[in-house]
Amino acid sequence: MKPFKIRDIKIDPPLILSPMAGVTDFTFRRLIKKRGGVGMTVSEFISVEGMTRNSPQSKRMMRFLDAERPFAIQIFGSNPDRMAMAAEMAEEQGADVLDVNCGCPAPKVVKKGGGSGLLTDLPLLERILKDIKKSISIPLTLKLRSGFTNSDINCVEVSKMAEQCGVEHIALHGRTREQRYSGLANWDLVKEIKNAVTVPVSGNGDVTNVESAVEKFERTGCDGILVGRGAMQNPWLFRQINDALKGLKPYEPTLADKQEVLLEFFEYLSEDMHEKAALGKMKQLAGQFTKGLRGGAKFRQKLFHSQSADEILENIGVYFDTLSNNGTYGDNRVETEVEILDSCEAVSA
Ligand SMILES: Cc1cc2nc3c(=O)[nH]c(=O)nc-3n(C[C@H](O)[C@H](O)[C@H](O)COP(=O)(O)O)c2cc1C
Incomplete structure (x- = not known):
């Protein structure tokens, strides 16, 4: 549970913001990185077909801030030539690491x-990894x-092959493709990979609190942990895990911190995109972030129904003013998981 290195790049703390398409864009990463505890960020996955045809969207997705470093660009595709070309473009863009999805x-x-x-096609994957290796100098x-299906779990075999091809860090999300997001990630496989290769290995899947992170580090001996969905619910999760790794009491965000994170996110979004898109992104984060807040259900409804920047800012102000004056907002309760899911679905329906 100490920093680790991908070649000479220090991942400190050993906690990575897991890539999430449509979520971990430039603005979201900026927000999470600023809360502390993030050892590396990764772009959303970027299509090599778009990248190698100079699509403006792919270019946008490659943007990052220096403050994010170390920063990985993740690419996806299946054509070895395009994968290699896109990897080279990512290196030219300044990425510290090139990750293959x-x-x-x-x-x-x-x-x-x-x-x-x-x-499902390891010879093709091997060719892709070898071709990429020839085209870049970053890790x-x-x-x-x-694995692809539940009856064909091959991540240990794939990891060994990848190491032979020169891959310098392996991150396992311990679910099969067949599982999608159902069930729980299998962290025993993280341990198996760790025992089978010499490069650093990180685990991923279902880390939503400090205890689960510490337990998974201890149980698997993994070098790092990637956190995805947990960061949307709790932007301080990395900082809290890092506090625990250092033997400190995990940071407890104040009401003011929670208000600030929403306002800051909206500010970053407004700097980066037009108002309608910013509102959409804000509602996406708010759907997750309001979980566990007092009166969160009503607050979420208010945010979801806001039609303009002014309205959303006003609703945030009223909510936090009410709570900080010990007033009642909605029914003032923290909802159950089932209620949260129901209200998110009702709003998005
Ligand atoms: C909305 C969403 C988008 C995702 N996009 C990507 C992606 O672009 N690249 C990738 O490697 N994984 C992607 N993932 C998977 C996550 O990185 C992660 O492996 C998975 O959510 C399990 O981790 P978690 O339980 O911490 O969320 C995505 C997950 C979600 C929920």
Whole structure:
């Protein structure tokens, strides 16, 4: 449970913001990195087909701030030439690490052989990794699922092969493609990979609090942990885990911190995109972030129904003013998981 290195790049603390398409863009990463405790950030996955055809969207997705370093660009695809070319472009863009996506379960990605589809064609994956290695000088890393189907779990075999190809860090999300996001991630496989290769290995899946992170480090001996969805619910999770790793009491965000994070996110979004897109992104984060807040259900409804920047800012102000004056907002309760899911679905329906 100490910092580790990907070649000469120190991952300190050993905690990585897991890539999430549509979520971990430039603004979200900036927000989370600033809360502390993040040892590395990763771009959303970027299509090599778009990148190598100079799509403006791919270019946008490669942007990062110096303050984010170390920063990895993650690519997906299945054509070895395009994968190698895109990897070179990512290096030119200034990324510290090039990560290959070997886990995306989306049918439109898998149908073309990319993402977790690569787990079904190891000779192709081997060729891709070797070709990329020849085209870049920054470290090459791999993020994979445990297997394609539940009856064909091949992540240990894939990891050994990847190491032979020169991959310098392996991150396992311990679910198969067949599982999508159901069930729980299998962290025993993280331990198996750790015992099978010499490069650093990180685990991923279902870390939503300090205790689960510490337990997983101890149980598997993994070098690092990637946290995805947990960061949307709790932007301080990395800082809290890092506090625990250092033997400190985990930081407890104040009401003012919680208000600040929402306002700051909206500010970053407004700097980066037009108002309608910023509102949409804000509602996406708010849907997660309001979980566990007092009167969160009503606050979420207010945010979801806000039609302009002024309205959203006003609603945030009223909510936090009410709570800080010990007033009652909605029914003032913290909802159960089931209620949260129901209200998110009702709002998005
Ligand atoms: C909305 C969403 C988008 C995702 N996009 C990516 C992606 O672009 N690349 C990737 O490797 N994994 C992606 N993932 C998977 C996450 O990185 C992570 O492996 C998974 O959510 C399990 O970790 P968690 O339980 O900490 O969220 C995505 C997950 C979600 C929920």
